[in-house]
Amino acid sequence: MSNPRNRTQSMEFRQQEVGYVMERWRAGDSCSLVGVGSVGKSNLLQHLSDESVQSFFMKDVAGGKPFKAIIIDPSMLGPLPSTASVDSEAIRCWAGYELMMHRLFLAFYPFNNLTAEDARIFYDTYQALQDGTNPLYAYMGLRYFELGLEIFMKQGTQVVFMFDEFEEMLKQLPIKFFLTLRGLRDANKRSISYLTFTRSPLPQLIKKFDIDVLEIEPFTELFNDNIVYVGPYNENDARNMVMDLVKRNERKFEPYAIDFLLWATGRYAGLLRSSFRALDTLGALDANTVMTRSEQLLYELVSKRAVRSECETIWKSLSDEERKMVQEFSGNRPNIDPNKFEIQQIFALLQQKQLLKVQGTRVIIDPPIFQAYVKSIASSES
Template sequence: MTQRQYSLDFRKEDVAYILSRVSSSTSCSIVGVGSVGKSNLIAHLLSPAVLAHYLGDEASRLTRLINVDANMLAPLGDNTNDAERCWSGYELLLHRLFMAFYPFQELDASEARQFFDAYQAIQDGRNPLYAPLGLRYFELALSYYLRRGFRVTFLLDEFEESLLRLPAKFFQTLRGLRDTHKSQLSYLTFSRSPLPALAARMELNTLALEPFLELFNDHVRYIGPYNLQDAQQMLGSLAAQGSRALSENTKQALIEATGRFAGLLRAGCGVLESGQISVVDTAEDMAAILYQRKSIRLECETIWEGLNDSEKVVLLAVARVLPYSVNNDTEDAVAMLVQKKLLRIDRQGQSLSIEPPVFRLHLLHSASR
């Protein structure tokens, strides 16, 4: 399937923030709920044209953002020791490094051969030291490009999976590598909750993870729904692929009903394209119609499943499904939900409301079942 192309100013506030961290080799935690359009953002960040637009031609030439999806970690048995689990992380990082720079045009022939030898060595299962030496092979391969002046940022996608499958020692070594090459090496994590909350919820050894997690303490970016311009662009692009013309009122109702969340907006456009819906002028009417479709309910469930227990309790309380009690957990959850654009505070009326309208319906319907 062809990747949809976005204008250079797509998600401009988020992209400008993230790439300003990349340009200074500052690590950054990116947090966003399901259906927020994370895949589109990552694809946009990886575009050479986008890097050149924000960083300039020369800086972008020496910058590599390398996407590392934790779902691509090598499969290991349940009883695998920590050294082998660390190896699976280094192997994936080196493989993605290999793919990002292949065919190694920036290196001379000797360095390119040594890089390739390191890549082969880390995958040599006959070597009894392949697991404990994985870090050395990875650092060696990385050093060839750092010595050439490159700035490397690893985009650690599906970071929940990384925390689940990799030991604390792996993240400690990533911190060590960053400290050694702090002007050229950084990390971006993509997750559905802030990193300390993830570690606590998974009951991990937060003290052991602290050296790595503290890299992100002052640099957290919450990715919310599209701004109005991006939502209109996406809707226009999707509508252009279809055969039905949508009225401006219908488009506006769709944007408001979905809260400009990318997944909901895309699914909603598909519902309208089916031709089974007449003109709809209000967000509430649009939400009621959209929610009848399975694709919309699945997107709402994706958002719901990415929330922690405290956030779910708060949402159900705001929906008046559960009683609400004020404590530190619920106050923290309210703050997180506001950041994620799932709660809106009416300070004048001193009330909370659930956003977007179609997700509000999901909570009410789910609670009634």
């Protein structure tokens, strides 16, 4: 079921990332997307769920193969019991199945692709799974979810569950839940796959949340070979976004003002949006001002609440070790030992996240407006 409220992007939007993901989907593989805050995660997930985009990139879908990519938002999980509760694990697992079953229901409703009998069976199964007050149903949640999936599997439908803010699911749901997802995938190898979107790589999150690595490995190994680091928009996507903002807000800016905006924000979606709205507060942006006061303009932008909030989103998505390294590189004399393996790992991860770049003998923080934000933090702490 398509959502007319979602703004559609051009087929070229995030073409590199989308092309790779859909190539893996064609092979029935799962993918792990990693991107810091402000990269435009929601737009990418909505684009991946667009049926016209799927048909454009996947010939078998264009040829009529039934396919559905379903976004799972953990903020839609219902209230969960305390982990100290006797039935906590069963009920928490049920909450995960209930959310996935509900999104499955919404994705295929009104079930035009099902026979009347199959539609009735699916609806009855869906209704049964909804009753989490019955302890037996909580334990049987997996069976109802499996039965609901089977109705679409027998038609040859391929389903991808895309987990937005997957960190929250790792924190809220028991390991057993993820192991059952692995079991469902193994029972339907080319018909079910998963996509996770997180702000840090899965191994880093598992360590952070003190999850047993070996216990959850059967699930996480699904993603080991297909990790995509999602960075800022490319030049074309960023300009398209700015032109859309100009049109919707009935504004007009000279080309050099837009060039400054793209440079300052590093083409990060969230920073583009908030900085665009703050451009008017910078005064007259003539060519001379942009050329001679660009550094000062960065700090003026960072002082704006919305822009600073977006910078904080990036900052909070980093680990303590990553923040420490970024702060070191914001100074004139970073105290970094490049020979330490741990330092090399953190540096490589920040490069993959496109927040650190090497220019000759220098390491710079990108985007420029984030560098100004980090320097402002250092100034306030000194």
